[in-house]
Amino acid sequence: MNKNKQFAVIGLGRFGTSVTKTLIENGFEVMCCDKNMTVVKQMEPYVTKVVQADIMQDGVAESLGLNNFDVVVVAIGDSLESSVMATMYAKEAGVKTVIVKAKTISEKKILEKMGADKVIMPEVDSGKRLAISLTTTNVLEYISFSEKFAMAEIAPLKEWENKTLIEADIRAKYGFNVVAIKNGDDFMVSPSPQTIIKPGHILVIIGESKLIQKYN
DSSP states (O other), rough: OTTTOOOOEEEOHHHHHHHHHHHHHTTEEEEEEEHHHHHHHHHHOOOOOEEEOOOTTTTHHHHHTGGOOEEEOOOOOOHHHHHHHHHHHHHHHOEEEEEEEEEEEEEEEHHHHTSSSSOOOOTTOHHHHHHHHHHTTTEEEEEEEESSEEEEOOOOGGGTEEEHHHHHHHHHHHOOOEEEEEEETEEEOOOOOTTOTTOOEEEEEEEHHHHHHOOO
């Protein structure tokens, strides 16, 4: 993925901090803000730019320059009103992708109606999982088993299309195993080495997290 992609994170609780640090670890620059100055000071050593700001105050959204970012993550945990306003500001500013944290199904529905492109519920999704999905072009879904191993759904490379699994030699070249193949509603578990990878297939893989995260 293009390392020039610009990210902003609004809210630096556990979720927002996790997203921010994982993006940075993957080589991306991040602007983040929080209304709590103590939290802002704690993040200063890690990020390109961190500011103390309350998104609910007049002029703050404009001063943050949200229109300059490709992705804005709204990770405000204690105020649905603030999350709604931040989502609206970001979409009105022309941000292509706005991802918002919600605590309940009701909040999720409200934020989706306000224009959020994706709503994350931390009980289901972690900040790290989100950041990996944002920064790896071909990883469609990512589930961590531990610090070391993960499962993911990936879009196959063009060079693999119309080749068998053994011809593509995915394990030897990339270090992970193909355990299933999805083709629309069809799901093939434990495909044989002679299974042909077709355009539109989705490969379900298992391997070391660091290898999957490098797959682009």
